[in-house]
Structures are given as structure tokens and as C-alpha cells.
Amino acid sequence: MTDVVIIGGGPGGYEAxxxxxxxxxxxSLIERRGLGxxxxxxxxVPSKTLIATAEVMTTLRGAHDLGLRLAGxxxxxxxxxxxxxxxxxxxxxxxxxxSRDIGARLRGEGVRLIDGTGRLDGTEAVIAVxxxxxxxxxxxxxxxxxxxxxxxxxxxRPDGERILTWTQLYGLRELPERLIVVGxxxxxxxxxxxxxxxxxxxxxVSSRDQVLPGEDGDAGRVVQQxxxxxxxxxxxxxxxxxxxxxxxEVVVRLADGRTVSGSHCLMAVGSxxxxxxxxxxxxxxxxxxxxxxxxDKVSRTTARGVYAAGDCTGVFALASVAAMQGxxxxxxxxxxxxxxxxLRTVAANVFTAPEIATVGVGQAEVDAGLVNAHAVMLxxxxxxxxxxxxxxxxxxKVFCLPTTRIVIGGVVVAPIASELIETLSLAVREKLTVDxxxxxxxxxxxxxxxxxxxxxxxxxxxxxxxxxxx
Numbered sequence: 489m490t491d492v493v494i495i496g497g498g499p500g501g502y503e504a505x506x507x508x509x510x511x512x513x514x515x516s517l518i519e520r521r522g523l524g525x526x527x528x529x530x531x532x533v534p535s536k537t538l539i540a541t542a543e544v545m546t547t548l549r550g551a552h553d554l555g556l557r558l559a560g561x562x563x564x565x566x567x568x569x570x571x572x573x574x575x576x577x578x579x580x581x582x583x584x585x586x587s588r589d590i591g592a593r594l595r596g597e598g599v600r601l602i603d604g605t606g607r608l609d610g611t612e613a614v615i616a617v618x619x620x621x622x623x624x625x626x627x628x629x630x631x632x633x634x635x636x637x638x639x640x641x642x643x644x645r646p647d648g649e650r651i652l653t654w655t656q657l658y659g660l661r662e663l664p665e666r667l668i669v670v671g672x673x674x675x676x677x678x679x680x681x682x683x684x685x686x687x688x689x690x691x692x693v694s695s696r697d698q699v700l701p702g703e704d705g706d707a708g709r710v711v712q713q714x715x716x717x718x719x720x721x722x723x724x725x726x727x728x729x730x731x732x733x734x735x736x737e738v739v740v741r742l743a744d745g746r747t748v749s750g751s752h753c754l755m756a757v758g759s760x761x762x763x764x765x766x767x768x769x770x771x772x773x774x775x776x777x778x779x780x781x782x783x784d785k786v787s788r789t790t791a792r793g794v795y796a797a798g799d800c801t802g803v804f805a806l807a808s809v810a811a812m813q814g815x816x817x818x819x820x821x822x823x824x825x826x827x828x829x830x831l832r833t834v835a836a837n838v839f840t841a842p843e844i845a846t847v848g849v850g851q852a853e854v855d856a857g858l859v860n861a862h863a864v865m866l867x868x869x870x871x872x873x874x875x876x877x878x879x880x881x882x883x884x885k886v887f888c889l890p891t892t893r894i895v896i897g898g899v900v901v902a903p904i905a906s907e908l909i910e911t912l913s914l915a916v917r918e919k920l921t922v923d924x925x926x927x928x929x930x931x932x933x934x935x936x937x938x939x940x941x942x943x944x945x946x947x948x949x950x951x952x953x954x955x956x957x958x
Contacts, residue, residue, distance in 0.1 A: 492515045494631045499814070502594060511823075537578070553878050632768075647733065667683050667752050672693070700838060711901070714841065714842065776802070786820040795817035798814070844900075872932075894919050
């Protein structure tokens with residue numbers, strides 16, 4: 489029997505464990521914090537649960553325009569208050585339940601679960617360190633799925649009370665009077681959006697011209713406009729230099745000398761991989777200058793028999809990608825049929841309000857001349873279902889190749905973009921043409937109808953056409 493040892497119980501680790509067990513491996517999984525890792529306990533599950541609560545408040549604030557009234561007030565949202573203690577207790581309760589479910593599934597599949605940490609002992613063994621001491625586990629296959637930790641600035645150390653990382657937010661018992669969010673990437677923008685919807689005064693410190701600089705430019709522009717219209721303050725082209733607690737408040741000093749004060753500060757300035765001190769170099773596992781494990785498209789590291797998956801690889805910080813990397817590693821190492829990881833087919837979502845969902849080729853690649861493509865962008869405000877739901881911000885954008893008309897990418901900005909992107913994800917993966925996409929039936933009225941409409945409009949442009957249609 490093949491011995492498989494996995495270090496890390498996040499999506500990359502536990503999904504790999506399930507596959508390895510299914511294929512007949514004898515699997516041991518080492519996890520120090522709880523099954524599901526950061527994704528389940530402190531990141532994806534809790535943050536999206538919080539965001540789901542915030543979405544309800546956003547809906548309530550729009551009830552007046554739909555003709556809904558509550559006796560004694562014109563604003564339905566005013567009839568509700570946010571009990572952040574209750575919200576966060578529910579968030580953590582759901583995360584813990586998900587972790588227990590994962591543990592039960594793994595145990596049911598015969599996976600040995602070890603509560604502790606692990607380090608490589610060459611390429612054929614792992615040392616598991618637990619409360620009872622050390623145990624040497626022989627391994628034919630090793631998978632590293634150690635994840636990342638929130639990055640900290642030297643002059644802005646989190647204290648868990650006023651200056652916080654996103655893993656510490658769930659300890660708050662009251663809504664911050666004024667929350668300063670440092671960092672306008674995905675994590676910063678999502679939490680800024682959620683706390684703004686819950687009623688906190690939010691200041692977003694962004695080092696770039698626009699929030700979400702890594703996303704589609706048109707999408708980032710829409711989200712920033714919605715943020716500003718909702719009352720959020722955005723300090724663009726502003727880099728935080730330090731954050732200090734003084735007199736019961738947090739003072740954030742910017743690189744240009746300005747300061748901004750608030751009751752709390754969230755530091756969302758990226759992550760660092762958990763790869764130090766676990767014997768990688770000694771085992772011949774290469775990392776890049778930032779400490780991320782180097783892997784190929786079937787999750788192999790530079791050491792024979794050692795694979796890696798998830799955020800510690802720096803490939804694509806998504807739970808879905810981590811899980812797929814872990815599965816691919818086991819399929820490859822245990823001799824099952826496997827295809828290499830194809831990032832062109834990865835659907836990603838930013839859970840702001842509105843959401844941004846993307847797949848495949850993006851606008852930046854087209855504008856840079858890296859891909860020759862045609863595009864159509866349709867605003868949702870003309871969609872009949874959007875009108876019914878009072879959706880005024882958002883759009884659908886579809887990219888296709890000029891000659892074959894094969895769909896190669898798409899962007900959706902909408903309240904439920906995470907659900908709508910599936911259609912475009914399938915089209916990209918299966919290399920459907922815009923005509924095939926346009927000929928599929930959509931419900932009338934529906935937001936997904938705009939995807940088919942965009943495909944129909946792309947049919948009318950010949951290969952001689954240049955540029956994009958907006």
C-alpha cells in the first residue's frame with residue numbers, strides 16, 4: 489500500500505486526502521488548527537457568511553424604492569440594528585460546523601488525522617509534532633498544503649483589539665464606529681463593502697488609482713462608484729506607513745505625511761506563505777524569492793515524490809484552485825488519469841456589492857496586445873429582470889476569438905455574479921462559440937439573458953472588425 493502524508497488540512501490538503509484514500513492510499517493528514525484550514529476557519533467560510541449578512545442589509549435599504557414600507561419609517565433598514573456579537577458568533581459557529589463535517593468525512597474514508605505540525609525529513613518521511621511528542625511517518629508521497637499567514641507591516645503590528653488582520657475581525661463584539669481598511673485588493677474591498685453595508689463608517693486606503701487593481705478595470709470602476717455613492721471614503725494613491733493606537737483610537741500615518749483616525753483598523757496588505765522551518769531546502773524543494781513553493785502544472789515540486797497545493801504555491805489564491813491542485817497531485821502520483829491545471833478555465837469571484845466574477849482572458853490581456861479578441865459589454869440596467877430587482881450597477885462582458893468566434897473569457901458584475909459566471913465558465917472550458925452560447929435557451933426575464941444577448945451581438949461582427957464593442 490502507498491503511504492501518503494499530507495501537511496495541511498485546508499482545501500488542498502483535505503481534497504487530496506479524499507482522492508488518495510479513494511485510490512487506495514494509506515493517508516495521514518497533519519493539521520494544527522482544525523480541518524478546513526484558514527479557508528474554513530478564518531477566511532472564505534467566515535468572511536462570506538459575514539458578507540451574506542451584509543447583503544440582507546443592502547436589500548433592506550433598497551426596499552423603499554420597491555414600494556415596501558414599515559409603519560413609522562420610510563427606510564426599512566432603520567427598523568433593524570446590527571448585533572455584531574451575534575453576527576460573529578453565528579459566523580464562527582458555521583465555520584466550526586463545516587470543519588467538523590470535513591473531519592467526519594475524512595475519518596469515514598479512513599484518513600488518519602493528526603493534530604499538530606509537520607516538517608519534512610528528506611523526501612521519504614515527515615516528522616509529525618504533536619502534544620504527545622514527535623512521530624516519524626514514512627511516506628511514498630508527500631503533499632505540502634501549508635497555506636499562508638496575513639502579512640504584517642513592521643510599523644502596523646496587529647494587537648487583536650484595535651489593529652486587526654482579517655483573521656481577528658470575528659472577535660469584535662460591536663460594530664466599529666469608524667473602520668480604516670488598509671489595502672484595496674480583494675480582501676480589503678470585500679470587508680470594506682461588508683462593514684459599510686452593516687452601517688460602519690468605512691475609510692478605504694488604496695495605494696492605487698482605483699480599488700481592486702487586479703480585476704477588470706471596468707468592473708473595478710463600477711465597484712468604486714458604488715462604494716463612494718454609499719458613503720464610503722476612499723483615499724486613492726495613498727500608501728499606509730504605520731498604524732498606532734493612541735487615546736482609544738487608531739491613527740494611520742500615510743507615506744505623504746497625512747494621517748487618518750478611526751476606532752479600528754483592518755490591515756489587508758497581502759499574505760506570506762507558511763514555508764519556513766519545515767525542511768524544504770534540505771529536502772530539495774525549491775521556493776521563489778517570496779517563499780512560495782515552486783510547482784509545475786501537475787503540482788510536482790522540485791523534489792521527487794513531493795507535491796504542493798494551495799496558497800503556499802502562490803499559483804492562484806482560491807480555495808477551488810487549491811482543491812484542484814491537491815486532487816491533481818494525487819491523481820498524478822497514484823497513477824490515475826489526469827490533466828494539467830489550466831488557469832484559463834478558473835472562475836474567480838470578488839464578493840463585494842456588487843460582485844465581480846471572471847473567467848478566462850481578461851481586458852488587460854487584450855489591451856496589452858497579448859490576445860487578439862473581440863468583446864461586447866452590456867450594462868445590466870437595460871436587462872428587464874435587473875429593472876425589476878432595482879439593479880442599476882453592473883454589466884456582462886464576453887470575449888471571443890475574431891475568426892472562430894470561440895468564447896475565451898468573460899466578466900460579470902452583478903449582485904449574484906458568482907452564480908452567473910458558471911455559464912461563461914462552461915463556454916470557455918468547452919470552447920463553445922458565441923453562436924452556440926447564443927442559441928441556448930435562457931429564462932425570460934433573467935439576468936443570465938444578458939449573457940446570451942452579448943453572445944448574439946458578437947455574432948454580428950466579422951473577422952475584419954477591430955476593437956471592442958461597448
